[in-house]
Amino acid sequence: MEAKLEQRTDTSLALVGNISRDTVPALWRDVQRINFTQPEMNLTLEQVERFDSAGLVMLIHLLEHAKNRKCHIMLSFVPDELNILFQLYNVESVIEKHI
Numbered sequence: 001m002e003a004k005l006e007q008r009t010d011t012s013l014a015l016v017g018n019i020s021r022d023t024v025p026a027l028w029r030d031v032q033r034i035n036f037t038q039p040e041m042n043l044t045l046e047q048v049e050r051f052d053s054a055g056l057v058m059l060i061h062l063l064e065h066a067k068n069r070k071c072h073i074m075l076s077f078v079p080d081e082l083n084i085l086f087q088l089y090n091v092e093s094v095i096e097k098h099i
Contacts, residue, residue: 002017002018002023003015003016003017003018003019003020003023003026003027004016004017004027004030005027005030005031005034007034010037010038011038011040011041011042012041012042012044013034013041013042013043013044013073014043014044014045014046014047015027015043015044015045015047015048015059016047016048017047017048017049018048018049018050019048019050019051019052019054019055019058019059020050020051020052020054020055021052021053021054021055023055024054024055024057024058027058028058028061031058031061031062031065032065036065036066036069036070036071037071038071039070039071039072040071040072040073040074041066041071041072041073041074042073042074042075042076043062043073043074043075043076044075044076044077045075045076045077045078045079045082046076046077048079048082050081051079051081051082051085052085053085053089055082056082056085056086056089056091059082060091060094060095063094063095063098072098073098074098074099075095075098075099078099
């Protein structure tokens, strides 16, 4: 399944599909089109089917990209698979303020 980043409302985003090294380049273009104009936005991962390490790196960059635009991203419906990657790559401290 193709991956996409959808802006659902002014304060709501959704990642959908397989977030992997094959889909990250197109997803990153989507990230750069988002106007992070709100002080806080929610990013739901409810419809993510799969995350790999490239997807994890992209997610961290997305959080930083929004932060640089003075927008804090809160994650919801974080899949177990992604929580395992957080632990494997020792990035829980980077992610914890977003969950």
